[in-house]
Amino acid sequence: MPPRRAPADPATEDDRVE
Secondary structure, eight states, rough: OOSSSSSSSSSHHHHHHO
């Protein structure tokens, strides 16, 4: 289940917070 925006990256979680 890949994220809805960026690929499997540590920055993805940070982006989701915003």
